[in-house]
Amino acid sequence: MTALPPASRARRAVRASLPVALCAGLAAVLTACGEDPDEGTNGVGKLSASEIEAKAQGAADTAKAVRLSGTLVSKGGTYKLNMRLNETGAIGSVVTRTSTFELLRVGDALYLKADAAFWSHAESTGGDESAESDTTAADKLNDKYVVVPQDDPSYKQLRGFTEKNVLLDGLLELHGEVVKGDRDKIGGIRTIKVAGGAQGEGGTLDVSLEGTPYPVQFARGGGAGVVVLSDWNQDFALRAPAKEETVDYGRQLPRTSD
Structure with a gap:
């Protein structure tokens, strides 16, 4: 038969083990509370x-490419953008209060693509000299990459949506x-x-x-x-649309209402 230890010795053993357990538990709590929120980050x-x-x-300045998506509100209206931009151009879409269109820029060449509904709501800026009706223009420009002439008043504004540094700055x-x-x-x-x-x-x-x-x-x-x-620094290829996909309107584009 094994002799039981005296009660006083058992109590001393329990008391001796308590500080060890408490210290271990406290150390775990303190470690958890003191975790570095920047551990595993770039600092x-x-x-x-x-x-x-x-x-x-x-x-941002040194990146070669980026995707920008979201909403911009300005005095000129509200624009929803989804653009991929790099150092030589961009491709993507712009949605305004009344219209949706795609933009493609390769170097200085800027193209605008939209459906017939977009063009049918456009107002011709050519006055009486404009021979084509809105319907004819819409049919001609429907779902084509329309060349935006560099002397067109809308060229600068539309190009602004495709300039990486301009947008980011x-x-x-x-x-x-x-x-x-x-x-x-x-x-x-x-x-x-x-x-x-x-x-x-x-x-x-x-x-x-x-x-x-x-x-x-x-x-x-x-x-x-x-x-x-x-998509920072994930570059992508840009190419001018094929000839059969392109329309050169030959003069200022019809003006679209925002």
Whole structure:
């Protein structure tokens, strides 16, 4: 028969084991509470707000390509964009309050593609000298890549939707004092927010905490739209449309109402 240890010895053994267990548990809690939120990231989250903004702008400037999608609100109207842009051109779509069309730019050559409904609502700018009716123009231009003449008043405006640097420079600028915000996740990518002003009235930029610190999302101040930026540095080929897909209207395009 095995002798039982005296009760006092058993109590001492239990008391001795308690500090060990408590310390182990406390260490686990403290480790969990002290986890580094930047562990496994690119470290950008540790920088100041102005440094994060500079990193993001630098990454955007050096990227060869990007996809930009979202909504822009301006005095000229509301535009929904879905554009792929690189250093030589762009391809994608633009939706306004009353119309939808595609844009393709290869170098300086700019093309606009839309259906007959788009062109049938267009107003000719040629006055009495315009020989074609709206219906005839719509039939001719339907679902074709229409060459936008460089002297057409709409050329500069439409080209602005296809210029990577122009769009990014205009979009990614924060106004006011830049402050550091919370961490978030956009499209599965961990981000850190930087904002213009404490309430983001000067815009809010989400910067990737994974890999290169590219801008991931930009919310313009005053509810002027939100755009998502993706496919950074994933270049793509651009080619001019085939001759049978193209129409050279030969003069200024019909004006479309917004």
